[in-house]
Amino acid sequence: MSLVDIVVNELHAEIKSGRWKVGDRIPPESELVNLLGVSRVSVRAGVQSLVHAGLLATRQGDGTFVVATDVTDVALRRRLEKARQEHVLQVRYALDVAAARLAALNRTERDLRGMTADLEARVEAFATRDVEAFVAADVAFHLKVAVATHNPVLSDLYGSLVGALAEAMRRGSCLETEEAADGEVLHEELFRAIHDREVDKAVDTAFGLVDASIWEAETASEHGRQRQDS
Template sequence: MTTARDASRGQGEVRVRTVGRGKVSLVESATDEIRGQIVSGGWPVGSRIPPESALSETLGVSRASVREAVRSLVHAGLLEPRQGDGTFVISDDDSALALRRRLERAELTHVTQVRQGLDVVAARQAAKHRTEAQLAGIEDALARRGAALAARDGDAFTAADAEFHILVAEAGANPVLADIYRSLSAALREELRRAACLDTATAARTDPHSRLTEAIRAQDPQAAVDAAVQLLAGHVRDLALPLDD
């Protein structure tokens, strides 16, 4: 086995087998090896996979083969490329693909209705169960959101905003809720983009994301719920969605 340097933040080293050269194509073999690292937890959800050049050397295949393998896993819903930041693991379960594709086709009204229920639960649970490390992650996403807002960087703002909500869900000690939020990630980003959140955040006098973070820091479930309700009310208003049915 050959050791590959994991280029994700703080991931250390991950071992990957050099692909075989039998009847299975090099692309298929590389895809299987990368998928295996994801499913086994070698590259956990949220981590960045090694760069194309490192994978090519480790697997003993061309960069073109690696590129096709990564592209297939992006299509499968396991990986997500982020411009200027690398490719990240967003799921370790192939079965999540069908749900993710369904969510990507969903009407924005329906996505927001689902979020109305989930965000309240996620906020309450995060305030009760968050760890110091999880709180630090939430605060970091909030800071990046603020920096992107100040820079008027819409893509970075949307990415940080979506990550903020996913991290809140992950802090709730409920793996089912966290998995649902990760599956919602693409639809969540589209909702944020459609809501023109960069413009509405600029105009806002107070930021419910900051209120939510403060409530989670203080481990105050009711304050967290109140902040989540205020936050979702803003989305409903900005999108002009009929959610009273």
């Protein structure tokens, strides 16, 4: 086994163990040299190998960060990046409805507090028409619903969709459609159903939310085609 392979295995072990989580910045090159007892060249090559694999990402002037924990997750993310918007939303149908049902059954008070914070951020962003803040809060809320199922497989799957869902919202002009205000009501209704453990209502509301998202995406796509034709 080469020194580069050793570096790759050691760094990957830190990620898989959870000691380095998604979003964490890994130690600087000099620290890794001392930690692993290898040369800078070997460390640099090992880090670059994990960057190519999609587990790490280097941000100029800021360092290198963990962006995924598993190569399977990376493959799914890359597939989603190439997927058509409507296909992503159709997958969301299944996950959102399952998540709403299980969250209504299994949520904790801590889960509810997290959802409340995201809903408040979503309302504030909607009021100020801050698209990026709105997208971030919306996606975070739905991810919190998935986490509240306490089914790690479902929440991991939903987490893999986050980037694609955020991009779908941006492309769908999420704050410009007439139905955007209705979405505020539906999100509050979903939260209330989960809070009150009303399983059937949570499922029905989740159906309504995804239906609205698909309609908005189709409307935005049609408007885009009309602008191109005119």
